Amino acid sequence: MMTPARLPPLRLFSVFEAVHRTGSLQRAAAEMNVSQPAISQAIKALETHIGAQLLDRSTRPPSLTEAGRLLHRAVTEGLGRLGDAIAQIQALQRVAPGSVTVACSVGTATYWLMPRLIGFYADHPSLSVNVKTTAQGAPALTPGVDLAIRYGLGDWADGLVIKLFEESVVPVGHPTLARRIADEGLELADMPLLHVHAGEDNWLSWGEYLKNARLTAPASSGLRFTNYVQATQAALAGLGVMLGWSSNTADLLANGSLVALPFPRLQPREAFYMVISVERDHHTAVRQLADWLRAPA
Numbered sequence: 001m002m003t004p005a006r007l008p009p010l011r012l013f014s015v016f017e018a019v020h021r022t023g024s025l026q027r028a029a030a031e032m033n034v035s036q037p038a039i040s041q042a043i044k045a046l047e048t049h050i051g052a053q054l055l056d057r058s059t060r061p062p063s064l065t066e067a068g069r070l071l072h073r074a075v076t077e078g079l080g081r082l083g084d085a086i087a088q089i090q091a092l093q094r095v096a097p098g099s100v101t102v103a104c105s106v107g108t109a110t111y112w113l114m115p116r117l118i119g120f121y122a123d124h125p126s127l128s129v130n131v132k133t134t135a136q137g138a139p140a141l142t143p144g145v146d147l148a149i150r151y152g153l154g155d156w157a158d159g160l161v162i163k164l165f166e167e168s169v170v171p172v173g174h175p176t177l178a179r180r181i182a183d184e185g186l187e188l189a190d191m192p193l194l195h196v197h198a199g200e201d202n203w204l205s206w207g208e209y210l211k212n213a214r215l216t217a218p219a220s221s222g223l224r225f226t227n228y229v230q231a232t233q234a235a236l237a238g239l240g241v242m243l244g245w246s247s248n249t250a251d252l253l254a255n256g257s258l259v260a261l262p263f264p265r266l267q268p269r270e271a272f273y274m275v276i277s278v279e280r281d282h283h284t285a286v287r288q289l290a291d292w293l294r295a296p297a
Contacts, residue, residue: 013079048156101132104149107136111249147289150273167271172261195231
């Protein structure tokens with residue numbers, strides 16, 4: 001393997017990449033604001049250093065030789081990784097000492113995290129929490145994200161994983177719907193169901209719930225939504241029965257906006273976890289928020 005000291009200057013790789021991407025020495029020269037002979041000399045210097053011809057100059061425009069194709073794949077990957085590293089470094093530089101960025105699904109942010117931040121701000125008035133929402137339940141620790149709240153089995157290796165709470169699921173609906181069920185002796189098969197399709201396999205679906213609870217599926221296909229917030233708004237409007245996850249509906253059940261319906265409660269294998277970025281787990285603000293989220297509500 002060639003050591004860093006024996007590698008050609010980085011600018012030669014940049015010239016080589018530009019020549020292939022633009023399709024000509026002339027266009028590469030214009031892009032890099034140098035003369036065409038300078039581009040040609042740089043390619044020859046790179047070929048001399050490597051000991052192989054990289055461009056087939058008998059074609060118009062010049063095409064890559066087999067050696068050129070091998071080097072181009074490596075250069076593209078290497079420059080891409082350098083770009084990613086620079087983006088991460090820049091994101092870290094933008095992070096203020098007294099701020100924390102949390103990534104979580106839009107449902108978790110709306111119904112679980114935001115209500116708890118009210119108390120956090122009361123105890124930590126000098127800190128600020130930026131919330132980045134995603135449609136899915138296991139958001140990535142992308143550059144600039146300090147902490148992710150995820151739903152799953154906790155088997156992630158990209159950060160410090162800490163369990164927050166177990167989940168449970170029970171059908172919920174508007175109080176008027178609950179009264180109808182009680183007064184008329186209705187079953188789930190008589191109710192319109194509210195489905196959420198978030199593109200993930202680990203969220204309990206109505207089909208799985210009905211199978212595990214040994215209940216009959218309704219004849220109607222019900223209403224379908226792409227995220228939990230939409231389905232919750234439909235449930236609050238009395239449009240049907242929703243699978244109520246305790247993380248998202250606990251406050252709505254406590255204030256009476258929704259009611260747990262008289263059907264079985266199930267507990268999935270998955271739970272909620274927070275995953276702390278290894279680059280930020282020693283920062284005071286991140287630790288203070290993590291400790292707050294771990295504490296009982």
